Amino acid sequence: MRMPENEQELKYSRLREAMRGDNADACLISLNIHHYYFTGEVFNGYLYITTESGPCYFLIRPSGPDAENRYNIRKPEEIPGILAGLGISLPRRLWLEADELPYSAYVRLKHIFRPESEGNASAAFRQLRMIKTPWEIRQLRHSARQHEAVYREIPACYRPGMTDLELQIAVENRMRQHGSIGHFRAFGANMDIFMGSLLAGENAGTPSPFDFALGGAGMHASTPIGANGTVLAEGMSVMVDMSGNYTAYMTDMTRVFSVGKLKDEAYAAHRVALEMENWLEEQARPGMICSDIYGYALETARQAGWGENFMGTRLQARFVGHGVGLQINELPVLAPRCDTPLQPGMVFAFEPKFVLPGTGAVGIENTWLVTEGGVEKLTCLPEEIIPLS
Amino acid sequence: MRMPENEQELKYSRLREAMRGDNADACLISLNIHHYYFTGEVFNGYLYITTESGPCYFLIRPSGPDAENRYNIRKPEEIPGILAGLGISLPRRLWLEADELPYSAYVRLKHIFRPESEGNASAAFRQLRMIKTPWEIRQLRHSARQHEAVYREIPACYRPGMTDLELQIAVENRMRQHGSIGHFRAFGANMDIFMGSLLAGENAGTPSPFDFALGGAGMHASTPIGANGTVLAEGMSVMVDMSGNYTAYMTDMTRVFSVGKLKDEAYAAHRVALEMENWLEEQARPGMICSDIYGYALETARQAGWGENFMGTRLQARFVGHGVGLQINELPVLAPRCDTPLQPGMVFAFEPKFVLPGTGAVGIENTWLVTEGGVEKLTCLPEEIIPLS
Numbered sequence: 001m002r003m004p005e006n007e008q009e010l011k012y013s014r015l016r017e018a019m020r021g022d023n024a025d026a027c028l029i030s031l032n033i034h035h036y037y038f039t040g041e042v043f044n045g046y047l048y049i050t051t052e053s054g055p056c057y058f059l060i061r062p063s064g065p066d067a068e069n070r071y072n073i074r075k076p077e078e079i080p081g082i083l084a085g086l087g088i089s090l091p092r093r094l095w096l097e098a099d100e101l102p103y104s105a106y107v108r109l110k111h112i113f114r115p116e117s118e119g120n121a122s123a124a125f126r127q128l129r130m131i132k133t134p135w136e137i138r139q140l141r142h143s144a145r146q147h148e149a150v151y152r153e154i155p156a157c158y159r160p161g162m163t164d165l166e167l168q169i170a171v172e173n174r175m176r177q178h179g180s181i182g183h184f185r186a187f188g189a190n191m192d193i194f195m196g197s198l199l200a201g202e203n204a205g206t207p208s209p210f211d212f213a214l215g216g217a218g219m220h221a222s223t224p225i226g227a228n229g230t231v232l233a234e235g236m237s238v239m240v241d242m243s244g245n246y247t248a249y250m251t252d253m254t255r256v257f258s259v260g261k262l263k264d265e266a267y268a269a270h271r272v273a274l275e276m277e278n279w280l281e282e283q284a285r286p287g288m289i290c291s292d293i294y295g296y297a298l299e300t301a302r303q304a305g306w307g308e309n310f311m312g313t314r315l316q317a318r319f320v321g322h323g324v325g326l327q328i329n330e331l332p333v334l335a336p337r338c339d340t341p342l343q344p345g346m347v348f349a350f351e352p353k354f355v356l357p358g359t360g361a362v363g364i365e366n367t368w369l370v371t372e373g374g375v376e377k378l379t380c381l382p383e384e385i386i387p388l389s
Numbered sequence: 390m391r392m393p394e395n396e397q398e399l400k401y402s403r404l405r406e407a408m409r410g411d412n413a414d415a416c417l418i419s420l421n422i423h424h425y426y427f428t429g430e431v432f433n434g435y436l437y438i439t440t441e442s443g444p445c446y447f448l449i450r451p452s453g454p455d456a457e458n459r460y461n462i463r464k465p466e467e468i469p470g471i472l473a474g475l476g477i478s479l480p481r482r483l484w485l486e487a488d489e490l491p492y493s494a495y496v497r498l499k500h501i502f503r504p505e506s507e508g509n510a511s512a513a514f515r516q517l518r519m520i521k522t523p524w525e526i527r528q529l530r531h532s533a534r535q536h537e538a539v540y541r542e543i544p545a546c547y548r549p550g551m552t553d554l555e556l557q558i559a560v561e562n563r564m565r566q567h568g569s570i571g572h573f574r575a576f577g578a579n580m581d582i583f584m585g586s587l588l589a590g591e592n593a594g595t596p597s598p599f600d601f602a603l604g605g606a607g608m609h610a611s612t613p614i615g616a617n618g619t620v621l622a623e624g625m626s627v628m629v630d631m632s633g634n635y636t637a638y639m640t641d642m643t644r645v646f647s648v649g650k651l652k653d654e655a656y657a658a659h660r661v662a663l664e665m666e667n668w669l670e671e672q673a674r675p676g677m678i679c680s681d682i683y684g685y686a687l688e689t690a691r692q693a694g695w696g697e698n699f700m701g702t703r704l705q706a707r708f709v710g711h712g713v714g715l716q717i718n719e720l721p722v723l724a725p726r727c728d729t730p731l732q733p734g735m736v737f738a739f740e741p742k743f744v745l746p747g748t749g750a751v752g753i754e755n756t757w758l759v760t761e762g763g764v765e766k767l768t769c770l771p772e773e774i775i776p777l778s
Contacts, residue, residue, distance in 0.1 A: 044598035106492035176558040182583030194571030209433035222637035248611035
């Protein structure tokens with residue numbers, strides 16, 4: 001699972017191209033997730049790359065890339081002196097992770113390097129990371145295989161009379177046994193979630209403060225999302241949307257289970273979601289605009305008479321899909337104002353879902369790879385509502 | 390578990406006092422953890438409080454405190470207009486969460502409010518949160534009871550021939566069954582960890598990039614910490630330091646188990662850690678300086694001949710304890726330059742540990758409450774090395 005060296009070169013070359021496009025001279029990378037993205041490792045320190053030289057690794061703790069140009073430092077203030085010794089001049093325009101670095105940390109780095117201007121490395125990295133490399137796609141395929149294996153075991157986790165939380169805990173245990181890394185990465189300061197979401201019955205309609213597709217009341221006021229202790233009972237749907245972090249690259253997949261038989265309308269709404277998915281599989285290809293996919297899904301939901309139930313009831317999510325990778329909410333977003341065209345190498349989740357009062361949530365979610373000629377489903381498992389017994 | 394109303398009043402009153410001490414007029418709070426700290430709820434939006442008025446809640450999503458002064462907004466740019474309508478003037482000095490808010494988010498808020506100066510709410514909140522309220526101490530006591538209950542079940546999770554990860558997964562499952570919230574909060578942008586740490590044998594000495602007491606190689610390059618798949622074998626120590634997040638307020642506790650019998654030196658080093666703990670229990674009281682506790686522990690380790698093994702070998706942590714609460718790494722820090730005196734209401738973990746090549750880690754960790762006359766141990770369980778079989 002170690003990142004091969006040519007993967008690093010590919011990513012650094014893409015990065016340099018993006019930097020040149022913004023007239024940036026250098027990029028200073030502080031965050032674990034981006035250290036991993038570029039080097040395949042997580043370390044305590046900084047990665048510094050210029051359009052002409054580098055990368056250099058400035059390490060506060062002993063671990064880190066086994067590279068020539070690594071320098072031990074106690075604090076980032078030492079970096080300019082080391083660069084001067086290497087004959088590398090300080091940048092005029094410096095990229096920093098503006099959407100993720102804490103304000104104090106950003107200001108500290110800015111004072112150290114004193115660039116004439118700064119560019120937003122966070123936004124640039126989100127664009128770079130949107131197009132996956134072949135190695136990244138292999139990581140995603142590996143996650144998909146484990147994700148599928150765990151979901152196949154969900155019926156075996158069910159016991160009559162258990163709560164949604166008890167079922168979720170049993171699924172979490174299978175996830176870990178199948179290699180889930182555990183730690184769940186999302187973009188944004190306030191996106192707290194633990195291993196994913198399992199929603200049963202009315203709880204599926206409860207809004208949460210988080211920008212995930214659906215909510216749920218949760219078990220504790222400090223993390224108001226997901227399972228809320230609902231006892232699983234006849235006629236309830238159980239929507240399982242647990243994370244696919246079996247490598248650092250996550251797949252996203254939702255399947256729906258039923259306690260006994262659901263109301264007929266639940267199967268009808270579920271079929272509408274599956275139709276949307278079939279449409280995506282047949283129609284999506286490079287060049288298709290993300291907002292058009294959202295528009296199609298919303299219109300299809302409305303025409304089927306389920307517009308009021310689409311992506312929630314009391315609160316309706318204004319997207320029907322999103323990029324996945326190192327984080328669960330990458331680019332592109334399948335949402336009203338996202339005019340990004342699909343491009344080969346994008347990997348995104350498409351998740352048309354309906355919340356039905358009295359039943360719960362139905363619908364589907366799979367992770368898709370955009371290929372040269374269309375899209376390929378990465379998460380392959382039966383998609384009908386599966387009865388638990 | 391809902392926060393009582395007088396708890397909010399107490400915290401707001403402490404906050405206003407701190408604001409006045411810094412000549413700040415207002416504080417704008419964006420982060421989940423601080424929303425929870427002040428209101429007992431997590432919501433999508435902003436909490437605004439001035440020294441003279443408020444709090445006001447500006448909510449982007451429908452959930453949030455059921456208070457009089459709540460206002461629905463789409464974006465923070467709407468806040469000044471609403472405040473003007475309420476006759477509340479914009480602040481001259483505004484507190485923002487500078488150590489935690491992403492740079493872009495901070496700058497956006499600064500441009501909206503245009504204060505003459507800003508103060509660092511993150512630093513102020515860490516000071517406020519250092520002294521726990523009676524309600525917070527009750528939350529910690531509840532976490533401690535569940536933490537103890539889970540640790541009592543650890544020997545029952547053991548099977549000969551299992552790996553450290555398999556044991557950890559079994560413990561995680563017990564944690565969830567006993568009410569662990571799952572989501573683990575740490576201060577700092579790069580502190581990735583999942584439910585805690587279990588270290589067996591040589592892996593205990595492997596440095597990690599994270600500022601936790603010990604490291605471990607971890608299972609995946611993207612999260613290099615903790616269990617690494619070591620098969621548990623005769624003569625190894627197994628140090629369990631799993632999180633105590635059974636309420637939003639976490640306790641911290643470490644116990645050591647042995648596979649069969651350890652080398653004599655392991656029991657000797659363990660006894661040194663227990664002696665340090667006895668010293669703390671007898672000597673610590675309000676007024677004792679945190680760096681003196683660290684100094685005592687380091688000196689005791691050296692005099693016992695274990696200085697080179699104290700808090701690691703290849704990399705030695707430069708602290709022997711830390712505050713706990715909503716996050717695992719709160720103030721105070723029991724570290725060389727921390728001249729904070731102990732004060733009633735502080736809750737901290739004290740964790741003298743030794744890494745012994747060929748055996749693994751031994752030592753102890755408990756969570757302590759500073760009282761008027763001394764300290765009280767919150768996490769009460771036998772402290773000897775417990776054999777697994």
